[in-house]
Amino acid sequence: MAGTDRGREPILGGPAIILVEPQLGENIGAAARAMLNFGLTDLRLVKPRDGWPNPRAKALASRADMVIDNARLFDSTAEAIADLSRVYATTARQRDMSKRVATPAEAADEMRAAYQAGATCGVLFGGERAGLHNDDIVLADTVLTVPLNPAFASINLAQAVLLIGYEWFQTGGIEPASVTGSREAPPASKADLVHLFEHLEDELTESGFFDPTPGKKPVMVRNLRNMLQRAGFTEPDVRTLRGVIKSLAQGRRRRSGVGDAASKDGEDA
Amino acid sequence: MAGTDRGREPILGGPAIILVEPQLGENIGAAARAMLNFGLTDLRLVKPRDGWPNPRAKALASRADMVIDNARLFDSTAEAIADLSRVYATTARQRDMSKRVATPAEAADEMRAAYQAGATCGVLFGGERAGLHNDDIVLADTVLTVPLNPAFASINLAQAVLLIGYEWFQTGGIEPASVTGSREAPPASKADLVHLFEHLEDELTESGFFDPTPGKKPVMVRNLRNMLQRAGFTEPDVRTLRGVIKSLAQGRRRRSGVGDAASKDGEDA
Numbered sequence: 380m381a382g383t384d385r386g387r388e389p390i391l392g393g394p395a396i397i398l399v400e401p402q403l404g405e406n407i408g409a410a411a412r413a414m415l416n417f418g419l420t421d422l423r424l425v426k427p428r429d430g431w432p433n434p435r436a437k438a439l440a441s442r443a444d445m446v447i448d449n450a451r452l453f454d455s456t457a458e459a460i461a462d463l464s465r466v467y468a469t470t471a472r473q474r475d476m477s478k479r480v481a482t483p484a485e486a487a488d489e490m491r492a493a494y495q496a497g498a499t500c501g502v503l504f505g506g507e508r509a510g511l512h513n514d515d516i517v518l519a520d521t522v523l524t525v526p527l528n529p530a531f532a533s534i535n536l537a538q539a540v541l542l543i544g545y546e547w548f549q550t551g552g553i554e555p556a557s558v559t560g561s562r563e564a565p566p567a568s569k570a571d572l573v574h575l576f577e578h579l580e581d582e583l584t585e586s587g588f589f590d591p592t593p594g595k596k597p598v599m600v601r602n603l604r605n606m607l608q609r610a611g612f613t614e615p616d617v618r619t620l621r622g623v624i625k626s627l628a629q630g631r632r633r634r635s636g637v638g639d640a641a642s643k644d645g646e647d648a
Numbered sequence: 649m650a651g652t653d654r655g656r657e658p659i660l661g662g663p664a665i666i667l668v669e670p671q672l673g674e675n676i677g678a679a680a681r682a683m684l685n686f687g688l689t690d691l692r693l694v695k696p697r698d699g700w701p702n703p704r705a706k707a708l709a710s711r712a713d714m715v716i717d718n719a720r721l722f723d724s725t726a727e728a729i730a731d732l733s734r735v736y737a738t739t740a741r742q743r744d745m746s747k748r749v750a751t752p753a754e755a756a757d758e759m760r761a762a763y764q765a766g767a768t769c770g771v772l773f774g775g776e777r778a779g780l781h782n783d784d785i786v787l788a789d790t791v792l793t794v795p796l797n798p799a800f801a802s803i804n805l806a807q808a809v810l811l812i813g814y815e816w817f818q819t820g821g822i823e824p825a826s827v828t829g830s831r832e833a834p835p836a837s838k839a840d841l842v843h844l845f846e847h848l849e850d851e852l853t854e855s856g857f858f859d860p861t862p863g864k865k866p867v868m869v870r871n872l873r874n875m876l877q878r879a880g881f882t883e884p885d886v887r888t889l890r891g892v893i894k895s896l897a898q899g900r901r902r903r904s905g906v907g908d909a910a911s912k913d914g915e916d917a
Contacts, residue, residue: 586899
């Protein structure tokens with residue numbers, strides 16, 4: 380369907396599309412096209428297999444090369460989503476994780492409302508072969524699953540991006556929701572949350588919380604992160620929790636020479 | 649996104665997808681995949697440029713080859729739609745034609761209603777280069793246009809088919825395969841929550857967390873309780889949190905040599 384009106388300004392903005400360990404440059408290019416079809420321009424790449432920049436991505440992107448040129452490269456999913464306050468993880472297979480599941484239409488409505496309230500969002504997509512790692516999904520607030528024929532539920536990366544973009548674009552005509560609700564504090568950024576996780580896990584490691592059986596600690600860490608992620612903490616909540624952890628682990632007044640409270644940067648409530 | 653459940657029967661039926669003078673076999677194969685993703689199986693081809701059957705279509709269709717194998721070939725659009733009672737013509741550009749225009753979502757609702765009333769429907773897609781001829785569009789009841797970024801409104805044939813299939817599938821009331829995946833634990837009882845609050849507040853009192861200024865502690869306690877209340881913790885969450893508090897506090901006491909860890913009765917996670 381060829382119908383581009385070259386005189387018009389592209390529609391810009393909207394959720395970040397984060398491709399985690401994508402493999403083929405062609406698929407990154409096709410994803411960029413699908414993004415721009417629906418006005419999405421914030422492309423982020425976590426460890427693309429064939430390095431970056433990738434000439435095959437640019438070739439496939441064709442006139443969506445502005446999305447490719449502005450793509451940002453990250454070493455980890457946590458870094459790629461650090462500035463976002465709401466993150467969705469697209470999965471096809473069922474995962475053993477107690478996390479909210481949304482359809483693209485639901486996610487688009489939620490993201491549009493979040494943008495109208497000044498928050499930023501992103502959607503994680505896994506690599507072509509295996510999808511997202513569980514450790515990436517843990518960092519997301521919500522799992523996003525496209526309803527598909529269960530007997531033939533395999534769609535490619537660009538198609539998954541296309542459907543999310545399509546639903547996002549559909550919500551564009553919606554009038555801003557009335558802002559009469561309770562004045563909520565801003566949601567914590569993913570960077571704040573990851574610092575909270577790491578602070579807690581460091582202290583729990585030191586206090587002997589984790590089961591020393593090999594393989595147990597990662598599972599316990601994932602469960603803790605899932606639980607704290609689900610809680611939907613705000614920025615002030617996270618500051619308070621860091622103070623709580625610091626106080627429990629170190630005490631306000633250090634009572635011994637062991638441990639150095641000053642080395643922890645959790646703020647007091 | 650790889651998530652096909654090979655044990656399940658494919659969902660069959662729904663509107664016919666009619667490709668009018670498609671050029672590349674690869675695109676026919678990709679369209680067949682997009683169809684089967686959403687349970688569509690009635691593929692009709694009008695004068696495909698490279699003849700039929702086309703091995704490249706079959707190669708691209710991969711496991712959707714049943715759609716390719718059952719595709720029917722026609723010499724004209726009129727013949728291809730002869731048995732249908734409602735036909736949509738997808739176009740990207742505006743045509744000088746006074747015809748009703750529907751979005752994919754509207755068309756899907758109408759087609760679902762038509763099927764429930766025993767009528768049959770189809771959607772016409774033009775060739776890759778120029779789209780549908782005006783003579784084809786004339787045969788349709790309604791023009792179907794995908795809302796796209798006007799500055800970048802070019803999507804490929806398989807993507808257009810994908811979006812129509814997606815909307816059709818949405819009207820079916822079919823749950824996404826993994827909605828059953830999130831097995832929610834029961835919410836914590838208020839008694840469990842209050843015990844959690846008290847445990848935390850006891851330990852924070854001992855660790856010197858609370859501001860000693862008169863009147864400050866009750867406010868801090870109230871804020872903490874509000875925050876933990878809002879988080880919507882489950883029963884297992886509360887057990888985990890009690891274990892976390894116990895571990896952090898005992899770790900501190902061990903390090904400082906103060907207090908008797910055995911006097912605290914926080915449960916382990």
